[in-house]
Amino acid sequence: MTIVNAYLNLVPVTLMQSVIYAFAALGIMIPFRLLSFPDLTVEGSFPFGGCVAAALIASGVNPFAATMFAILAGVFAGLATATIHLALRLNTLLCGILVLTMLFSINIRTMGRPNIPLFNYSSLFDALLGADSNALGPRIAIVLALLAAVALALFWFFKTEIGMAIRAVGASPTMARAQGISVARYTLLGLGIAGGLCAGAGALLAQHQAFADVGMGFGVLVNGLASVIVGEQLLGRGTLGRQLLAPIVGAVVYYQIVSLALALGMQPFDLKLLTGLFVLAMLAVSRFAGRGAVLTDR
Amino acid sequence: MLSARSLRKAFHAGTPNERVALNDVSLTLEPGDFAVVIGGNGAGKSTLLNAIAGEVPVDTGDIEIDAKDVTREPTWRRASSVSRVFQDPLIGTAGAMTIEENLALAERRGKRNGLRLGLMAAARARYHERLATLGLGLESRMSQKVELLSGGQRQSLALLMAVLTTPKLLLLDEHTAALDPRTADKVMQATIAAVERDKLTTLMVTHNMEHALRYGNRLIMMMEGRIAFVASGAEKAALTVESLVKRFHLTSDRMLLA
Numbered sequence: 001m002t003i004v005n006a007y008l009n010l011v012p013v014t015l016m017q018s019v020i021y022a023f024a025a026l027g028i029m030i031p032f033r034l035l036s037f038p039d040l041t042v043e044g045s046f047p048f049g050g051c052v053a054a055a056l057i058a059s060g061v062n063p064f065a066a067t068m069f070a071i072l073a074g075v076f077a078g079l080a081t082a083t084i085h086l087a088l089r090l091n092t093l094l095c096g097i098l099v100l101t102m103l104f105s106i107n108i109r110t111m112g113r114p115n116i117p118l119f120n121y122s123s124l125f126d127a128l129l130g131a132d133s134n135a136l137g138p139r140i141a142i143v144l145a146l147l148a149a150v151a152l153a154l155f156w157f158f159k160t161e162i163g164m165a166i167r168a169v170g171a172s173p174t175m176a177r178a179q180g181i182s183v184a185r186y187t188l189l190g191l192g193i194a195g196g197l198c199a200g201a202g203a204l205l206a207q208h209q210a211f212a213d214v215g216m217g218f219g220v221l222v223n224g225l226a227s228v229i230v231g232e233q234l235l236g237r238g239t240l241g242r243q244l245l246a247p248i249v250g251a252v253v254y255y256q257i258v259s260l261a262l263a264l265g266m267q268p269f270d271l272k273l274l275t276g277l278f279v280l281a282m283l284a285v286s287r288f289a290g291r292g293a294v295l296t297d298r
Numbered sequence: 299m300l301s302a303r304s305l306r307k308a309f310h311a312g313t314p315n316e317r318v319a320l321n322d323v324s325l326t327l328e329p330g331d332f333a334v335v336i337g338g339n340g341a342g343k344s345t346l347l348n349a350i351a352g353e354v355p356v357d358t359g360d361i362e363i364d365a366k367d368v369t370r371e372p373t374w375r376r377a378s379s380v381s382r383v384f385q386d387p388l389i390g391t392a393g394a395m396t397i398e399e400n401l402a403l404a405e406r407r408g409k410r411n412g413l414r415l416g417l418m419a420a421a422r423a424r425y426h427e428r429l430a431t432l433g434l435g436l437e438s439r440m441s442q443k444v445e446l447l448s449g450g451q452r453q454s455l456a457l458l459m460a461v462l463t464t465p466k467l468l469l470l471d472e473h474t475a476a477l478d479p480r481t482a483d484k485v486m487q488a489t490i491a492a493v494e495r496d497k498l499t500t501l502m503v504t505h506n507m508e509h510a511l512r513y514g515n516r517l518i519m520m521m522e523g524r525i526a527f528v529a530s531g532a533e534k535a536a537l538t539v540e541s542l543v544k545r546f547h548l549t550s551d552r553m554l555l556a
Contacts, residue, residue, distance in 0.1 A: 167394065174353075178390070179377060180406075
């Protein structure tokens, strides 16, 4: 019974975690799935968002403005990865590794130190919820509403002429060029949006836990990828709507599984190994079950 | 409609592996011309097509399409006047997108994209009508992803996409080579129907000698990066595989085809 109780106690905390990381999972899905651009930038852009938001909030900037600047910072991180790939024709994964490595230094420079506690500053949640701001329920409601708005906006956007051009670049760059679509322009746009989503997640997490740390991005890529894969196993990716819902549903389910593992007595430091093995198993299953390539490259 | 002057292209220039793929190639197509390019492997026919499309930048020479110098323009800028069907149907269509989305992309070829929805109800009706002309039943599968189609169906769709809006210049890059003979003939019939209906200026590269002799008003044979032989009009109509083999002292017709 203690295991069940331990797990149930974790449900709200885990749900909050899920809805925040769902933004990052969306930001991982877009390059991987819609652009066929396997990208690791999130490991740098996620903490970049957290660090920029924390540094600005700690210097007295309004939390909404700080969050917007954090998102903008993530957009630039995405643009940097895309620019390196387009200019030097380097492997997309290497471009992301270069950017996330450089961002480590930039993140510390941004904050002036490796971490910033925000307990004494007003976060986005404090500004919206006032005295109640520490209650988890309202916080989840706020992030969930934001997530729904962003998901709907993305669903509409990827059906517009510009959004369809981005998807065409991912489906076949040669065909896209032949239809008059600039592969460079739409790759930049897609990775910019993805970077903004990842940094936005980082900014929300920093404000939720009232703490930003340069190491807060470690593992976010594999967790996000696991969420995307779980979601796709549950929903499929037959339509644009399913493809966009998969990372969100996947994040909710995946972090509940993680929480269950913790309730069963697993140590937090074991989770990276487990997540890695889990992603590996999923990739192996889809390869050998002939369900098509899980990761397609340019 | 197309005027290519003294095109030269060398790959691996300045190295021992240098290979001149285009050596002083000039080609002019008047509106409504249908030129067919043949030649052996490495003759330069694909490079010629790629140079005109914009995929391969030429070293020297210039290219005018519809009286506009496009020599320095990338492929995507030329797309407003040029459309192309690729040999590989997987490349020429977006498998992860639906049939109707593919057609919408093709209908907007070369136009500026905005934040309007990319697919409107009125457009769907147009696509339905055009798809029905293919006789493959694709008009009832418009919201399915293209990756579910067979190679022949995908190539038929690719052809429809290329002629959906009337291009100034249609490039056909061995577009029936990856298909079985029956499907290849079907796609070829559809191609000829579209070309004749809209009087399209067309440049076709092919390995199919029968198609090369039967279709088009000009036959261009390339060898070692040069245009070796051109036959137009009545002269082209009189050509046979045997006469070509004899004329070029080839050991077999395979040298024309391969």
